[in-house]
Amino acid sequence: MGNPEQESQAANDPFSLTGLTYDDVLLLPGDTDVIPSEASTASRLTKEIELNIPLVSAAMDTVTESRMAIAMARIGGLGIIHRNLSAEDQAKQVDYVKRSESGMINDPLTITADKTLEELDEICGKYRISGLPVVDENNVLVGIVTNRDLRFVTRSEFPTRTVAETMTKMPLVTAPVGVAAEKAFELLAEHKVEKLPLVDDNNVIQGLITVKDFVKTEEYPLATKDDEGRLRVGAAVGFYGDAYERAGMLAEAGADVLVVDTANGHARGVTDMIKKIKSDPAFSAVQ
Numbered sequence: 001m002g003n004p005e006q007e008s009q010a011a012n013d014p015f016s017l018t019g020l021t022y023d024d025v026l027l028l029p030g031d032t033d034v035i036p037s038e039a040s041t042a043s044r045l046t047k048e049i050e051l052n053i054p055l056v057s058a059a060m061d062t063v064t065e066s067r068m069a070i071a072m073a074r075i076g077g078l079g080i081i082h083r084n085l086s087a088e089d090q091a092k093q094v095d096y097v098k099r100s101e102s103g104m105i106n107d108p109l110t111i112t113a114d115k116t117l118e119e120l121d122e123i124c125g126k127y128r129i130s131g132l133p134v135v136d137e138n139n140v141l142v143g144i145v146t147n148r149d150l151r152f153v154t155r156s157e158f159p160t161r162t163v164a165e166t167m168t169k170m171p172l173v174t175a176p177v178g179v180a181a182e183k184a185f186e187l188l189a190e191h192k193v194e195k196l197p198l199v200d201d202n203n204v205i206q207g208l209i210t211v212k213d214f215v216k217t218e219e220y221p222l223a224t225k226d227d228e229g230r231l232r233v234g235a236a237v238g239f240y241g242d243a244y245e246r247a248g249m250l251a252e253a254g255a256d257v258l259v260v261d262t263a264n265g266h267a268r269g270v271t272d273m274i275k276k277i278k279s280d281p282a283f284s285a286v287q
Helices: 004-012 066-076 087-098 117-127 181-191 211-219 243-253 269-279
Strands: 078-081 131-135 141-146 195-199 205-210 234-237 257-258
Touching: 004 078, 004 205, 066 078, 066 087, 078 087, 078 257, 087 234, 087 243, 131 195, 131 205, 141 195, 141 269, 181 195, 181 211, 205 211, 243 257, 257 269
Parallel strands: 078 234, 234 257
Antiparallel strands: 131 141, 195 205
8 A cells, every 4th residue: 555645745746756766776686596597588579479589679760770680680689670761672671681591591582694793793792692593584493603603703704704604503402392401401511512402393493591591590599580480570660651551562571570660659540550450461471
């Protein structure tokens, strides 16, 4: 029970009571059998997403884009990519995170043999990757081009030299879709390659596994990942203008979480937007 006199005083003048700061309060240690290194900080962000480290980076243009979101997810938290971008650019930021590492890349970036090394270099630089599978017009795997192939090619040749002239041609080390992670790692180690294309019976590329993903899994055991082994990422939307269309583009790009980002969460437009997103089956995979 509170002090009736203080409660009455606070009701008349809420600023009349003495306030406390953190320095005014001392928590006395007590007996415990908890070992700090064994304590779990895992917390639920949503009904389906658990964070091993309960930290979420702010959806601010000075804080979170793809690089911060990748760093946050790797340590076990989550990054919310800000919305002070065009919808297209924000969706690209989400895509960068989802492609940064994964157990298996279901829709790998590819290149055709007629493209120049300059075009290859632009794609690799954009997505921070070291090579690409090479396919024909039917998406049939015909080769692969990596940093190893480019080692003895001078930069001055990039504008004119084609991928066909540089790539490692078939036959390549490949595996079928659904290959076990242990088997995939054995193939990578046995043949000393860094990329393992996954193909169907007609040699059409279906996925890609890289040695980098195995290394990252060991390096960041607490990483926040989805069911496909990709890093999770959130994105912010508003509640007016192109907000709903933006939300759709972000969901399509692979965003795991959408945050209706506004200074006033009690605004009717905010609750209406949340209800609209939750009721649309197109957002069933988004929290």
